[in-house]
Amino acid sequence: VQPGAPAAEATQAEATPAAAGVATAPSIALVLIGPKDDNSWAASAYSALEAQKAKGAKTAFSESVSDADAARVMREYVDQGFNIIIAHSFSYQDATFEVAKDAPKVNFAWAGAIGKTDKNVADYDQPFYEPAYLVGILAGYVSKTGNLGALYGFDIPSCHAMGEAMLAAAKTINPKANLTVTAVGDWGDVSKAKEAGLAQHDTKGVDFWIGCGEGPTLGSIEAAKQAGGYTTGYVGDMAKLGPDVVMSSIVWNMNPIFDAIARDTAAGTFSGPYYQFGVKDDALDVVINPALQDKVPAEALAAIDKARAAIKDGSLKVPFVPQ
Amino acid sequence: MSEAQSSGAPSAAQATIQRRQPRRATTIWSLLAPLLGALAGLLVGAFLIWLSGANPITAYGVMVSGAFGGTRQITETLLLIGPLLLMGLGLTVAFRGRVWNIGGEGQYYMGALAGTVVGLFFQQRLPGLALIPLMLIAGMAGGALWAGIAALLKIRFGVNEIIATLMLNYIAEYTVLYLARVPLKDPTSFLPQSAQLLSPARMPTLVGTRIHLGIALAFLLIPLIYLLLWKTPLGFRIRAIGANTTVAYHAGMNVAFGLAFALLFSGALAGLTGIIEVSALHTRLKAGISGNYGFTGILVALLGRLHPLGVLVAACFFAALAIGAQTMHSVYGLPIALAQVIQGLVVLFVLAADALARRYGK
Amino acid sequence: MIPTNASTPPVVELRNIVKHFHGGVLANDQITIQLQRGEILGLLGENGAGKTTLMNILYGLLQPDAGEIFVRGQRSHFRSTHDAIAHGLGMVHQHFMLVPTFTVAENLVLGQPSPRKPFLENRKTVARRISQLSEQYGLQVDPNAEVWQLSVGQEQRVEILKTLYRGAEILILDEPTAVLTPQEVDELITILRKLAQDGRSLIFISHKLHEVMQICDRVAVLRDGRLVHTTPVQATNPAELSRMMVGRDVVLRVNKGPAKPGAVRLRLQNLQVRDDRQLLALRDVSLAVHAGEIVGIAGVEGNGQRELEEAIVGLRPVEQGQVQLNQQDVTNRPPRVLFNAGLGHVPSDRYKTALLREFSIAENLVLSRIDQPPFTQHGLLNQPAIDQNARTLIQQFDIRAPAIDTAVAKLSGGNAQKVVLARELSHQPQVLLVAQPTRGVDVGAIEYVHQALVRQRDQGMAILLISTELEEILNLSDRIIVLYEGQVMGECLASEADVQTLGLMMAGSKLATIANQQGGATK
């Protein structure tokens, strides 16, 4: 446990006078837009929070916090004396900056992925398009038709970039590869997402999917089960959700981000950085479903490894096409 | 009075005297019953909390202090009362006219859209003093216009307003999403949201607090709605139309106008809520700017028995309950789902107790 | 007549029934009444005396606060109508209890056990049984017609059929004749007699004293919730009965001087109107009403009266022809325009078109003038003026109600009618359309209503009176027009009208034809 940074100490002292003078661990509050057990976006952040807790940090979290409630929840945590608040949704942007202005001694981080920061607000990147590129390589080998499908909750930049990266990679393997994109119109409606996936299959012969968002991804799993083909786990290992169809999953290790925030806070050096951890930092990767390992051609695995290495050494820059 | 009437007078007079006392008892009960109901709901909730291994007393302590425990908490509660009150008051007018406006969500979105567009366009050119009223008016117009589609469909084509407003919710939401993603998108980032409203376009706040003009407006509307419904001929007509449309029409009232007014008025207030919330809280147009007020507003209006003061009480109740429940989760670590269940239980029991009091209190 | 036999208990005995309503009305106060087997008992009383309430208690619809009910000597407790029906009771309600969207047959089998449970009884079997009953008692009605298509008279028949279909031994008839034509009343009386001879027992409520005298064996009179008198009919007369009901002598004949007609106020020209079934209900109807006269529309119910009424007030589209108010064409204009043009309307169906049941008496009394001074001043309602208006009218029209803010739904039928009448007359309209103004109204009130109408006429109001009570038409009108199947059969001055000719016209003969025949016969 590092001695509390002056800034954090002061906050603590204000909130709980009894604790004054005692060196405290960083205390982290996490605000989640969905349920912590979503096997995906929220779960990644939650497990990083648990890791901080294991290291001795005081932690708290709120699940299923709507945009309208976000500012209030953050203020609550400011009052409770937390010195780090992580707002894990890009839609918390304005709430985060507003509360941060009123609580200059608390450090914030939000999931903007656009590099927008403030003195006490960090942003952290989520370059899912990098692992999506690796998935694209797999798709190039595995897809029989070369027709790839992407299901987004809505066509937002981070989703869009994933689909495009996958397509770009697939084309390096199969020049005829093409991408069909559908916005399901809902982040949670599995039934509709499944039908959207089936529609892609029926009209375009799609047999390899990538999902962006929980509902769309679950839907793509069900569609793949029914129509045949493979799909990709979104921000979490989803092999268990579809052992026969989830060929690979994009996994996000948020520990580097949380570690960095805690470290900078404790050291008093936090100054609103833009944390960028991607494939090269082992924060993002693709895992292959062991149950389907035998369905993946060896050269695909080799090509993925090669591309991963190339991303890591900087020789490959994955194209980022947000819209 | 005629002879016949006076001959029957003693018993009638007696009866009139008898009437007063049970009435008073009724009002006491009608105040007490919801409280008892809330208590019963909390009691069942306590059992659930205990089942999940937590201490109900501590949890409820956190709940109460989360909603009322200090200046910040009370501020937050007030900030949430505002939109609930505005929505509930608008729907009170609609429901008094028996117009089932389920489209608060859509009207909220459209109000937010219209107001934000005005704000974005003029914020470099106009001072707040001029811009804010303009935005509020635009917000109301946006909401009213959206409700106006339902009104037109109802009056001109006989389309039931429940289905029309419900469908228009989805259409409004997708419309706003599109506009925020494409034409109104903030050019400085690639997120699907409009540019941010700058300070002239933000709700002015009471000095030193976060209480903003929107909250004041909501409270100001309480007496106004009361006046509208019970002290103006228009309000009378709306209530008459709600009671029996044929009779109202036959009595020479302009039923189409009354229905349209009720619907547009509630739409305007929903739109007003939308622009106020955007200007004060969300600061821009994007997905997820509605806190589901369109639906909670229905509960607020009806639990408030379609009376402005009742709506105020109901709005306070819902705001405190929502915030308290969330604090139980955020601070005390109770599962959010459990907090939601307790919320639902409390509403359910309040409703039942209220009904019991009305039935047997009489 | 069946002698009262002390050894056999009465079929029904009500003992010390007490009923209080919320809001403090003591509707029944210690009422004790007996009904013998095979007897027809008349129940009389002013509007609001408590007749319907007492019968609702007997039928299990309401629970008494105190008192006991004995059926065939057995103490019975009816928790619901279901229990009452099981004890052989049947009731024809003052306000019809038929499901409008159902067929006659469906209404009859409703609540009846089906031999094919859970499925409905075979439609043909039901229809056959209905036809049998219809024939037996002369209650003609089509089992497959939907009730909303029926005339009020037909609905009445269905109501009676319903009780018979269910094998009721004890029949309660709450003002069954209020909506019937004289012929229909005669038929009904025959039917009721036949039922009594068959050993059924009947309670008959009516405001029409001559009917009561004609049909009943005994009468009981209620006043202000108390039983004030019971007597065999032979021992009494209408004047005494009305005195007992109202507490004073009632003048049943209206005194009115000759009319002094002025300018034409209401003119109908070649009206053509369709009914709910899209059949022609009015064909080429033309008439004029002048200021200072009462024109009566006579006719058997269901010959276009309802459509005529609705067409004039703008509730039913006029297909051809014109409605003129004060020379102004108001055809197919909304009620608002007609109101402004000087039309007042007392409709035949008060709850459907004239009264807001949940609103207070005071509010209902200002319904169409709420936005005019003095009820609205400076854009705001003027509650004192609204209340004052109510107090004045309640007193003027002798409306019996606990308070001015009592909901109209809690008024008895007759008092509700007085609220409508009071409101419409208080507008001082130039033209007044009154339909069935005294339907369900007690003798004292009828007297009042009739005098009020004549007074208005004398002050220059043009009044069009639609009534199926021939007596009312004859009593009030200056001119009489007979409507038959949507056509005008003829017109005559009331002073020269004779009942026989009117009866013939009401049955479908044109005046001209009758005149010829009569001319031929006398010569």
Place this chain on the structure above:
Amino acid sequence: MQDLNHLLTAAFVISLLTSGIRLAIPIFLAALGEIITERGGVLNLGLEGIMLVGALAGFMVAYDAEQLFAPSWLWLTPWLGLLAGAIAGMGMGLIMAVLAVSLQTDQVIASITLVIVGQGATTYLFRQQFGSLTARIHPLPAVPIPLLAKLPVLGEVFFQHDLMTYFSIVLLVAAWYFLYQTVGGLNIRAVGEHPAAADTSGINVTAVRYGAILIGAAFAGLGGAVLTVAQLGIFSEGITAGQGWIAIALVIFARWRPGLAFGGALLFGLATALQFRIQALNLQFIPYELLLMLPYLLTLLVLLRGTRRAEAPAALGRPYSKE
């Protein structure tokens, strides 16, 4: 533009229709139940909550049964789940009935409360029971109807669904028969049109309304269970995603007639399926949001032909009391 040629192929039409039917069934069942409830004069706007509860109950029971049953009995588990969904729906219906009929609260508020309760309760129970999303059950298999399934086009569209789809048609006929040919149906309709007349005919209005609500809620619960048990094999929070609201709209759309409700549900399902297929064609000039609103727009447009007010049960939404 050559993509548009896809629209014309038989395969496209077949897939469109089958997808439309699948999407229609859950909404249709809920709407069918609501028709019965509303015919009894009770407006139950709580279908969303009831469907959710049915969806979870069905899922849980089917899941447990799958764990317990011997392989030869596994065919039974989805049916147990569907039954459980209907029964759980009735449990919700009972709450509604007590509030709306016995206590005579306003029906709108009572039923909207059901939505809140249903959402909270399902989320809570699901997390208690399963924690995360990994639980899976086997959905109902498609059962081609012998001979008929071989028909060209028609066979694929209509006769290759799961048994529940066929059973829904049976339920449609049964509901129609119940409403118009049985004593219970007659009583329900009477109570919805003119409760006082029913009362004076010796019908227990309270009991009949309880029945109408419970039957309706059972259908809604079944509709929810169809989603999780018959079609998807998974449960996730808020999985009904607004279908309960659509069902309510459908009742009005269908003018309270069972047959029209089926048509309406089909229209809505087809519109959804169609817009996904248009999205798959990748027509850049149409914003996807416009396509997403297509089903709702279409519903409104169809309604322009007008709903006659008189067709609603006359006593709809009005509590009945004798005094």
